[in-house]
Amino acid sequence: xxxxxxxxxxxxxxxxxxxxxxxxxxxxxxxxxxxxxxxxxxxxxxxxxxxxxxxxxxxxxxxxxxxxxxxxxxxxxxxxxxxxxxxxxxxxxxxxxxxxxxxxxxxxxxxxxxxxxxxxxxxxxxxxxxxxxxxxxxxxxxxxxxxxxxxxxxxxxxxxxxxxxxxxxxxxxxxxxxxxxxxxxxxxxxxxxxxxxxxxxxxxxxxxxxxxxxxxxxxxxxxxxxxxxxxxxxxxxxxxxxxxxxxxxxxxxxxxxxxxxxxxxxxxxxxxxxxxxxxxxxxxxxxxxxxxxxxxxxxxxxxxxxxxxxxxxxxxxxxxxxxxxxxxxxxxxxxxxxxxxxxxxxxxxxxxxxxxxxxxxxxxxxxxxxxxxxxxxxxxxxxxxxxxxxxxxxxxxxxxxxxxxx
Numbered sequence: 001x002x003x004x005x006x007x008x009x010x011x012x013x014x015x016x017x018x019x020x021x022x023x024x025x026x027x028x029x030x031x032x033x034x035x036x037x038x039x040x041x042x043x044x045x046x047x048x049x050x051x052x053x054x055x056x057x058x059x060x061x062x063x064x065x066x067x068x069x070x071x072x073x074x075x076x077x078x079x080x081x082x083x084x085x086x087x088x089x090x091x092x093x094x095x096x097x098x099x100x101x102x103x104x105x106x107x108x109x110x111x112x113x114x115x116x117x118x119x120x121x122x123x124x125x126x127x128x129x130x131x132x133x134x135x136x137x138x139x140x141x142x143x144x145x146x147x148x149x150x151x152x153x154x155x156x157x158x159x160x161x162x163x164x165x166x167x168x169x170x171x172x173x174x175x176x177x178x179x180x181x182x183x184x185x186x187x188x189x190x191x192x193x194x195x196x197x198x199x200x201x202x203x204x205x206x207x208x209x210x211x212x213x214x215x216x217x218x219x220x221x222x223x224x225x226x227x228x229x230x231x232x233x234x235x236x237x238x239x240x241x242x243x244x245x246x247x248x249x250x251x252x253x254x255x256x257x258x259x260x261x262x263x264x265x266x267x268x269x270x271x272x273x274x275x276x277x278x279x280x281x282x283x284x285x286x287x288x289x290x291x292x293x294x295x296x297x298x299x300x301x302x303x304x305x306x307x308x309x310x311x312x313x314x315x316x317x318x319x320x321x322x323x324x325x326x327x328x329x330x331x332x333x334x335x336x337x338x339x340x341x342x343x344x345x346x347x348x349x350x351x352x353x354x355x356x357x358x359x360x361x362x363x364x365x366x367x368x369x370x371x372x373x374x375x376x377x378x379x380x381x382x383x384x385x386x387x388x389x390x391x392x393x394x395x396x397x398x399x400x401x402x403x404x405x406x
Contacts, residue, residue, distance in 0.1 A: 037346065044350075049186045053193025056092060057201075058236040059243070064088040064198050081199060089195055096187070128299050231361050238357045241324045246276040248324075249316055256308055263297050272309070276316070278352045280340050283313045335359060 029036055044051070064084050071080035132143065212221040250273020257265040268290045275286030287309045295302030339359035343351035371381050378394045379385075385392060 041347070049189035050193055052186055052190025053197055055239060056190055056194040057197040059240055060088050060092050060194060061198065061236075063091060085195060085198055088198065089191065092191065092194065096191075227361075227365065230364065234360055235354075235357045238360075242277055242279075242353075245316065245321055245324045246273050248320055249273055249276045249312065252312060253308075256312075257305075260301065260304065262294060262301050262305060264293060268293065278340070278344075279356050280336050281344070281352065283309070283316075287313075335363070 067084035067087055068080050071083045074080075075083065132139070209221075209225060212224055216224065250269050253272045254265060254269035257269060262268075271290055272283075272286045275282040278285060287306070291302055291306050291309070294305050336356055336359075339355040340352050343355035343358065345351075374381055379392060380394075
């Protein structure tokens with residue numbers, strides 16, 4: 001019996017249909033980008049507890065794995081899972097509670113003190129500028145004009161924006177408190193999700209993998225699984241490393257400010273540590289208001305703090321960060337800036353925090369797709385082969401086959 005050859009035209013028609021459908025979908029997304037963005041944002045907001053649980057699972061999984069392996073030798077698999085889950089959950093809750101119990105009261109006291117003593121700070125700043133102007137007459141007129149302009153702006157702002165809108169300000173405060181309560185609820189649900197994820201990851205992952213192989217080609221499914229392994233490695237390593245890096249920066253800032261007896265040590269150290277989580281722009285976001293706060297109290301200390309922050313960020317960027325994060329993402333400094341600005345503009349602060357691992361994954365996929373087609377065309381993969389003004393030479397079939405095998 002002669003085997004019937006597949007209909008060539010039917011296959012071509014199917015490929016054309018897929019391309020056309022993809023183009024139509026892309027055009028629809030671009031034309032309705034705002035609506036799609038709002039819909040995706042709403043989904044992400046609803047699933048906030050799950051994302052928190054996933055992140056906590058990433059962070060707690062090493063401890064859970066070590067405990068489980070240790071207790072499996074002592075008690076067996078079933079009891080080892082229970083003990084590891086309980087101990088890991090207690091450890092996570094203890095760390096979270098300790099952070100809130102240590103930091104929140106201090107921050108609250110610092111903010112209340114700042115509000116109460118703000119008029120005195122401005123008076124001290126005025127005296128300092130007056131003394132500076134007397135010692136440097138050439139700057140006196142400029143300083144007086146700048147100080148008068150700033151104080152006039154602040155007084156006008158209070159009279160026109162703050163006093164008439166006290167009701168709306170109170171409503172905003174209530175909204176902020178409500179938002180904080182919602183986030184605490186999400187965190188609680190996130191801890192519950194973490195417990196489930198730690199225990200079901202070994203059963204749910206095979207099911208998901210089975211579905212992939214059921215609906216995709218074997219090669220495509222295997223490639224997707226390899227990509228997901230890289231994603232988990234990059235994402236998990238980056239998040240854990242960045243949190244550790246930011247903790248170290250916050251601690252170093254706290255030690256320096258304590259030694260120098262600077263005001264609002266804990267408050268500013270927390271600001272510097274938290275904003276350091278945001279790549280590239282984070283140090284500036286935290287350093288600018290912190291510096292202004294110290295300058296209001298003691299201008300000389302403010303200048304010392306600015307110099308310290310510059311040194312600290314150089315230390316972080318060249319020593320601490322590379323030691324902790326290593327080459328886990330492989331994203332250059334320029335593309336870090338591009339990714340942070342792009343994802344920050346699209347998704348806010350969360351987009352800025354997760355910009356680098358997402359960008360690393362996207363560029364990795366694009367590079368692999370490009371390299372595949374370059375090899376099919378018999379073209380080299382080295383960047384140096386495509387230098388401006390240089391003719392691109394094709395590689396031999398044997399070299400291309402060796403590269404594919406590697």
